[in-house]
Amino acid sequence: METINKLGRILMVEDDPKDVELTLTALEEFNLANEVIVTRDGAQALDYLYCRGEYATRSCDNPAVMLLDLKLPKVDGLEVLKQVKSDEKLQLIPVVVLTSSKEEKDMVASYKLGVNAYVVKPVDFHEFVNAIKELGVFWAVINEPPPGSVRK
Amino acid sequence: MDGSSLQQRTAQAHLLRYGLAVVSLSIALGLALLAHNYNFRNVEVPVFLLAVALTAWYGGSGPAIVALLLSIAFFDYFFTEPRYTLYVTAADLPYLLVFTAFALLVAWFSAVRRRVERELRQARDHLQIEVSERTQQANLLNLTHDTIFVRDMSNVITYWNRGAQELYGWTAEDAVGKSSLQLLQTIFPVPIDDIRAELLRTGRWEGELRKTRADGSQVVVASRWSLRRDEQQRAVAILETNNDITERKRREQEIQGLNVELAKRSAELEAINKELEAFAYSISHDLRAPLRHMSGFTELLQKRATAALDEKSNRYIAMILDSAKRMGDLIDDLLAFSRIGRTETQKTSVSLAQLAREAVAEVRQDTQGRNIAWKIGALPDFSGDRAMLRLVLVNLISNAIKFTRTREHAEIEIGCLDENNDLIVFVRDNGVGFDMKYVNKLFGVFQRLHQSDAFEGTGIGLATVQRIIHRHGGKVWADGVVDGGASFYFSVPKPQGY
Numbered sequence: 143m144e145t146i147n148k149l150g151r152i153l154m155v156e157d158d159p160k161d162v163e164l165t166l167t168a169l170e171e172f173n174l175a176n177e178v179i180v181t182r183d184g185a186q187a188l189d190y191l192y193c194r195g196e197y198a199t200r201s202c203d204n205p206a207v208m209l210l211d212l213k214l215p216k217v218d219g220l221e222v223l224k225q226v227k228s229d230e231k232l233q234l235i236p237v238v239v240l241t242s243s244k245e246e247k248d249m250v251a252s253y254k255l256g257v258n259a260y261v262v263k264p265v266d267f268h269e270f271v272n273a274i275k276e277l278g279v280f281w282a283v284i285n286e287p288p289p290g291s292v293r294k
Numbered sequence: 295m296d297g298s299s300l301q302q303r304t305a306q307a308h309l310l311r312y313g314l315a316v317v318s319l320s321i322a323l324g325l326a327l328l329a330h331n332y333n334f335r336n337v338e339v340p341v342f343l344l345a346v347a348l349t350a351w352y353g354g355s356g357p358a359i360v361a362l363l364l365s366i367a368f369f370d371y372f373f374t375e376p377r378y379t380l381y382v383t384a385a386d387l388p389y390l391l392v393f394t395a396f397a398l399l400v401a402w403f404s405a406v407r408r409r410v411e412r413e414l415r416q417a418r419d420h421l422q423i424e425v426s427e428r429t430q431q432a433n434l435l436n437l438t439h440d441t442i443f444v445r446d447m448s449n450v451i452t453y454w455n456r457g458a459q460e461l462y463g464w465t466a467e468d469a470v471g472k473s474s475l476q477l478l479q480t481i482f483p484v485p486i487d488d489i490r491a492e493l494l495r496t497g498r499w500e501g502e503l504r505k506t507r508a509d510g511s512q513v514v515v516a517s518r519w520s521l522r523r524d525e526q527q528r529a530v531a532i533l534e535t536n537n538d539i540t541e542r543k544r545r546e547q548e549i550q551g552l553n554v555e556l557a558k559r560s561a562e563l564e565a566i567n568k569e570l571e572a573f574a575y576s577i578s579h580d581l582r583a584p585l586r587h588m589s590g591f592t593e594l595l596q597k598r599a600t601a602a603l604d605e606k607s608n609r610y611i612a613m614i615l616d617s618a619k620r621m622g623d624l625i626d627d628l629l630a631f632s633r634i635g636r637t638e639t640q641k642t643s644v645s646l647a648q649l650a651r652e653a654v655a656e657v658r659q660d661t662q663g664r665n666i667a668w669k670i671g672a673l674p675d676f677s678g679d680r681a682m683l684r685l686v687l688v689n690l691i692s693n694a695i696k697f698t699r700t701r702e703h704a705e706i707e708i709g710c711l712d713e714n715n716d717l718i719v720f721v722r723d724n725g726v727g728f729d730m731k732y733v734n735k736l737f738g739v740f741q742r743l744h745q746s747d748a749f750e751g752t753g754i755g756l757a758t759v760q761r762i763i764h765r766h767g768g769k770v771w772a773d774g775v776v777d778g779g780a781s782f783y784f785s786v787p788k789p790q791g792y
Contacts, residue, residue: 160587167594213580242582244629245574265586265622267593267615 150206150282151177155187157214168274184217191232204235207281212241220251227256234288315357318345319364338373346397350404358401441536445474447529463508479506497521514543574632589618627754634761639679646673650708653687660695671709677789682762689755690721690782696749697725716785727774736772
């Protein structure tokens with residue numbers, strides 16, 4: 143139970159509700175789902191990060207990690223990544239790209255923009271659950287997030 | 295030596311000329327005395343004048359004066375009273391003076407005439423030499439196949455060589471005297487005034503001109519102009535040489551056309567490639583997501599409902615999961631296959647022996663619990679894309695492992711043959727083999743010769759092998775016997791200096 147107390151807030155940017163459900167299920171299985179914010183496109187994610195729009199009233203601190211899909215409506219994942227990594231206030235947030243795309247092009251672009259990790263969603267459910275678990279445990283528990291992020 | 299002999303010759307010439315004066319006057323005196331003897335009166339004056347004139351003519355002015363003095367002396371001594379003395383009476387004085395003046399005049403005339411004639415002769419010789427030189431040069435110019443013609447500053451053709459006749463079809467008789475611009479209907483790439491200005495400034499001009507032949511056909515020529523100036527530096531003529539580049543121009547245009555076509559084609563190909571890339575991306579992303587959901591939710595369902603479902607239902611769920619996994623593998627393999635076509639090969643020197651060791655290590659986990667006799671022969675180095683060639687070996691070796699699964703003692707051999715310009719690498723096994731009837735199906739995408747429950751696989755491995763080897767400029771082939779093993783070969787061109 144100690145791990146839960148130290149759990150950092152996870153910002154998830156994912157447009158597919160089924161992926162959201164699967165990811166949350168996987169996180170739940172390991173008791174990592176209690177502090178997950180889900181945004182459904184790039185614009186909403188940026189609203190959250192900048193505490194504006196529907197998130198204007200939240201206490202404005204950074205998540206411990208952001209799980210970012212690349213193929214998103216409105217503002218796509220690479221643009222969100224670019225925005226985050228070029229903003230002095232946001233650039234310390236660890237960003238993990240979590241995508242279906244194995245394309246080298248996307249990988250190179252992401253790393254060039256300064257992504258902290260790039261994970262291809264496995265098709266196999268067990269592997270998927272394992273990947274999400276390990277990501278959650280590593281970034282929300284093991285990794286020491288930069289100062290100014292939420293710890294519960 | 296030369297100087298003294300020259301002096302000697304000049305002295306001899308002087309002696310001759312003055313001797314001539316003396317001799318001619320002596321002969322004149324003889325004649326005059328003879329005539330006088332036979333009572334012909336007044337013959338002496340014309341005879342002496344003739345002698346003086348002759349001396350002036352052949353001897354020049356010095357001997358002429360000597361002749362004149364001699365003639366006066368002879369005239370006075372032999373023919374004026376009192377005779378046989380040099381005494382001159384007052385009455386004879388005017389007569390003598392007139393004679394002297396007349397003789398001087400004759401001498402002067404003949405000296406002048408002689409000089410003029412000599413000059414004329416020299417000029418003629420000079421001209422003759424010049425003419426023969428020019429004729430020789432003109433003949434030389436005629437020998438060349440290059441087109442050469444000369445025109446004066448108002449473009450009237452003054453010289454036209456055989457090369458010009460060959461190129462334009464006009465003979466020298468046709469061309470000389472005509473305006474070159476009109477005869478050849480020259481088309482200039484820039485205003486002719488600019489060309490003339492450059493020619494006058496630098497003395498030359500070069501460019502491409504379009505001209506018309508006698509038969510009306512057009513030619514493109516590389517034209518060089520040189521300006522000829524006279525001694526006063528006045529521009530007097532233009533020498534123009536032409537080379538027919540019509541054929542070259544035509545080819546250049548053809549090449550240009552082909553290049554445009556090529557650029558268009560490659561743009562089209564690039565567009566198609568982009569589309570393919572987008573398609574592959576779409577498969578990579580959009581097709582995998584629903585697949586993941588299918589297997590994910592099925593698994594969740596399985597977890598929750600296993601206890602409540604009967605055996606058959608549970609089997610159905612297992613089959614759905616199996617199919618989803620299989621489809622995921624297919625997509626992955628297909629993507630890898632299409633990536634081979636899209637990425638550039640990066641050629642380096644590759645150690646095939648090293649690659650084979652790596653490939654065997656990579657498939658090691660599939661060989662656990664198996665009894666496999668590996669036989670790896672000497673393998674050379676060659677030039678190719680390391681990652682791709684590694685994939686080739688991995689695919690061939692894992693195939694060999696897969697299709698020897700039913701053998702108690704599996705044997706897998708990797709080796710190399712040397713044949714003319716190619717290196718041939720083979721992977722041979724003693725597995726289930728295949729029927730040579732279907733050999734042409736082996737390397738096709740999604741082509742399989744075994745039922746999928748006997749030997750798993752997507753049917754893309756050998757297609758990938760073929761694609762990679764083709765990109766390396768090589769060939770792939772196989773032979774096998776049902777239940778008697780199979781051999782897979784690929785060839786690659788030998789590296790230079792092998």
